Amino acid sequence: MTLLADATTTILPLRLYATLPLWPLLGALLVGLLVVLRRKASATHWPVVLGVAASATLAIVLFLDLPKSTTNAALQEHWKSGVSASQRAGELYAVFTGGASRAPALTYTLYNWISLGDQSSLCNQHWLAVNFYFDGLTAVMLLFVTVVSTIIVVYSIGYMRDHHGQPERGYERFFAFLGLFVFSMATLVLSGNFILLYLGWELVGLCSYLLIGFYYPRPAAAAAAKKAFIVNRIGDFGFALGIFTLYWFLTAGADPLVQHGENPLDYATVFKYVGALEPWQITTVALLLMCGALGKSAQFPLHVWLPDAMEGPTPVSALIHAATMVTAGIYMIARCTPIFGASPLALNVILVLGLLGAVLTATMAAAQYDMKRILAYSTISQLAFMFVGLGCRVPDSAVFHVFTHAWFKALLFLGAGSVMHALSGVIDLRRFSGLRDVLPQTCRTMLIGCLALAGFPLLSGFWSKDELVHAAFERHPVAGLILLATAGLTAYYTFRMFFLCFHGELRLPDDAAQPHEAPLVMIVPLWLLTLGAIFAGYLGVTFAAGGESFLGFIRPHGLLHDYLHDSTIGTPEHGHGGLWLMYVSALVALGGIGLAWARFGQAPETDPDARALGGLWRLWHAKYYFDEIYDYAFVRPLRNLGRVFSATDDYGLDGVIWLVAAVPRSLSFLLHFLQRGALQGYALGMVVGVAVLLLLWNLIGV
């Protein structure tokens, strides 16, 4: 069965693309070298800027260069005839590793890394390789990760300085960490097996910890860094367990699934054999892997770290907590579509968690005053949208939303950073308003970002969000309705923030001396991101003649989706009927914006919502008391348990050891007169002892 067109390969050698993660790392190391050589701090950003830019260039070239299949229609036809989920997973493997027909997934192995199994017997040789995996998903992820990172790094050059244009303390450290972060993220995305993925995963967590705690003298920053790290550990624990179980399932038993010579944790191997596992095994693995995604993408039970992570510098918030790092969870689930797709239970769990998270965090966002926190909650909410998409078997749409979201969320964060920059770090919306005239450029770019986030028609957020809402409706009407309502809420709180910040009469906090527009090095990145916020959505639509669609000629499911079909996602095509939904969601977005205008258009000093909603609003404002609940439910019992253990150790175990020690001590009291301090006497004793032993041996006989 020739499913797809013949294989082609990339024009540039794969090993060149495989160097992609290395450039930022090189940059970071160079920064370290420069610090050692005691160069002036003000120029130390160059290595990282150049390294990340090199990565971005490579990513763009890769995106254009990656061979594309012309069609996978045959497979679609095949699936429509109705096959079981696990069978479908197996066939999916056949598609993307291609059997004889094509190889859209290109693998480049650097070297064998860790040997597994018995090396001495030739029958069971497995390796963990350091290999890179190039397919559509990789290319899309790399595209926005590196490009957005480049823009943010450039922005940081302007941001990480004080009023006099001098670099802040830790300037070099900041850029080194940024480089390290891009390296980690690229490794995560490019990895060809689960272990390397896990490595990148943990590295990303580490960088996040380092960067959130960048202002470590501030207790809040240190605490936030720790919180992010620990909450991520909880998720990663599940993730690691998932990898272990996967390995166990694939290799255990007398007749393991993985054959000789195959590397058991490579994507290729895993997805090849995942169809042959029992359903309960697949579900177990999928749920455990999902835990990791929940932690890294800050989803519902583990979402508490992300808002606190706003203690880091704003570019970090933009880079890590909006554009790239939190997308790792989405990426992982999308990458593992053959696993998740074969487990309906896991998909349902993801769907429910996504819906819950979307609503909860959107309401939280509606009752906050800290601009960055509002954006953080909105990020969680948007990620929850993507989770819903993943739960509805449309990972391509979820990845599309990841893609568009990265642009406008980075834009919004950087805009908020610009506001902070202007107001000497003040970010509380109650303390200022009407910045429209003071920060004209920021205001304009922010407006576009807000529109994109709110799902204003024709901007990027609109296209991707609409697809997710649509998928949810197809899955279940209730889910669709919830998402739609959340989308409206999104528009509402986004513009609540925007109006409170930029509209109304000009109010400035007392400690902001001279509010000023940001320098060019910060404004240009904002505009670049604005371009992305406007046009990124058009990568995911098709331009077609015909009146069946919105505006007549634009149709969802375009270029990007086709592109992603070449990846492990390879989802069955879902119909794009129900175009009425487009109009509805556009209306909902406009309604949300309108409501926000009505209530906050003049930036009132007292919040009308707080009065109107009363207790509910306070619940929202207190984030549903999640932190307090966790504190009571987990932290304190654990701490008390720790005290119990500590006491056991101090009194129980040490007591036993003391007792054990007392025996030889009492014995030694009996024998200590033998010790005369003469070294040679001891030696003589040893000689005599050996001689006596030999004599005994001789007498008793061998």
Added chain:
Amino acid sequence: MLLPYLLLGAILFVLGLIGFVTRRNLIIMFLCTEMMFQGIILNLVAFGRYPLKGAPTFDGQVFALFLIAVAAAEAALALALVVLLYRYQGTLDANAYRMLKDE
């Protein structure tokens, strides 16, 4: 061919031992331990050359090499200690250093 070497090794070992027990000069005592090493090296290499069964191996030589390294380490530490002790009391008599005795 093995027996004479083993006997010679044993003789060197025991002579070193006797020296260690009877001489009172700290340096000579350590020299005697080195002599015991010589006996052992001879033993090891002889066993490697004339194994009780099978073809000769080089494992004996390898272990002898390890022994030399240990001897070097011992010499470095022991001599440093001896110099320190000499500075401390001005004598190398082993009987003078009995402070470790439990009084």
Added chain:
Amino acid sequence: MPTLLIAILTLGAVGLFLALPGGRADTRRVGWVVLAAAGAVLLALLLQLVPGADPRGLFAGFALVAVFAALRVITHRKPVYSALYFILLIFAVTGLLVLLEATFLSMALVIIYAGAILVTYVFVIMLAQQSRPAPYDVKSREPVWGCLAGFLLLILLARQIELFLVPAQRTPLPAPVAEAAGTIEAVGVPLLTEYVVAIQIIGLLLLAALVGAIAIARRRATPRVESEGDE
């Protein structure tokens, strides 16, 4: 043979006891005569055990030198001479190692022992040298017990070696040795493949010894006499 061996070794013990520093000059001389007699008989015995013609004389020569040097090391009253006789012992052992076809090891022995370790000994001995022979060099400590225990051990060891090598294997024929025996390659390959952990541990040990030696040597010891005077 055992009785003969026991007799020889007892003779050796007596000789060594007499030759150890402590007695009068003529008793030491008597001791040497006894030792020489014991050594001669022992040598004859050993030679009887060595088959073949060629290496016999060389082995005998080196063995004689080795035992003589070892005896001088433990009986000489001047530490410098002890150290020099030890170098002689090393050369004898080197010769024996060459006979055993361990050329690399023999060179390593000379370089490390004669070239480094013994130089340090000589150095320290010279630094601690006093104008006249120190009393602790002139008089040995419990020579009776030392010689007795040592030679008892030697007799037992010899007996064990005898028992250990069952008669059929007492003189295993010299097996053919590979072409490259004793070269640096022959020793180096097992060193860095089979015993690589051991070599790393040895490296660690040497490092520890280095650090320890420096740490000890840098310490400035306060002479005990002064500290007592202070109190």
Added chain:
Amino acid sequence: MTDPTIKRIETLLRKPGVIFGAGAAILLLVTALLALAFPLYKPLLSAQFPFSMIVLAVMLALILSATAVCILAERKIAGFTQDRYGPNRVGFWGLLQPLADGLKFLLKEDIIPRHVDKPLFLLAPALALAASLLGFAIIPWAGQVRWPWMPPDAPPLSTQVANLNVGFLYLLAVGSLSVYGVVLAGYASNNKYAFYGGMRAAAQIISYELPLGLGLLVVLLVSGTLQLDQIVQQQAATGVWNIFLHPVAFFLVLVSALAEANRAPFDLPEAEQELVGGYHTEYSAMKFAMFFLGEYVHMITSSALMVALFFGGWHVWGLPGLENVTWWAMLVKLVAYLTKVALFIALFMLVRWTLPRFRFDQLMRVAWQSLVPIGVALLAATAVLTYLGWQHNVWASLAANLLLLVVLLRSAARSKRPVTARQDDLPEVDVRPTA
């Protein structure tokens, strides 16, 4: 003085024609004798062992007489450096000066002071000379040779006394013994200055053995063998001397060789200004001459070793190469080797008369703080090159050396610590006059 016969003889001896003529006559005589006895030598010359013995005898004679020439050369070069004539009285151009020196040494009174440790006092000079002489056993003087009367399928003979498979490890082993002669001389003399000299020598020789060994190890890594003749053959086969691959290693070995031979600028053990005469203060006549001889022989050994390791041994481009094993090629090779050695000796002497002496703490610091780290770094670099299979690549090796050098100079320049700085923990010297 006024005796006309003596005067005539003196004037005769000053004429170059007489000296060279006499030399040529002796040479002719020996050649004639050899030619007469030649059929007797034939079988002897055809087997390796007797041939090696002959090489041993010839080279020993050659070297011992060469030391005599070296003494003359030393004084001539000293004269040249200091812009004076040097010895020019005995024989034409002072050519018979070594003879006179030797006679003087032999005829002086041989004193053994009463307070010395006599056996060691006698042993020390012998040890010093013997340790130096032993090294000659493994120098591959002239490659391989096959005499015309040997059957063509017979393996060619090696012009080496002993072809040990431990190669230059033997040289290291023997070299490490040379310290005993000096130390024992210092100890046995029972003299404070001699003792200091001996101590200094011991510390110096032990310290400089390390960089020497490291430099040699670099060569070992490059060549993959310890046997000197094979190392020379490799260089001859490729035509690339090891000096082109590892100049830094050569530098290490050169400096260490200077120090091991107790030559200036490392002649601290016999620094006259500080230690009277150093470890040989109490020695006189022939025993002193043996120390002297030992030093020169050591110098020749080191030179021969360095020529073999770094300068291609007997190999010179354009001259008969590896495959040419005829007897005349052997002679050419021998001459080439000896010429190189002679050049090295001249370099040693030039160094001695140009460079000032180090202070002792500087000497130790040079060894431990610069040479040993360089050696270790170079060894690591060469190991990496060998691992990559590039150890014979000139450019890679040169680049590694150059990089090392640059890093080194850079760090040395950055450390801002003058080489001659006084060591920090040396005790303060009280210069106040004592009352």
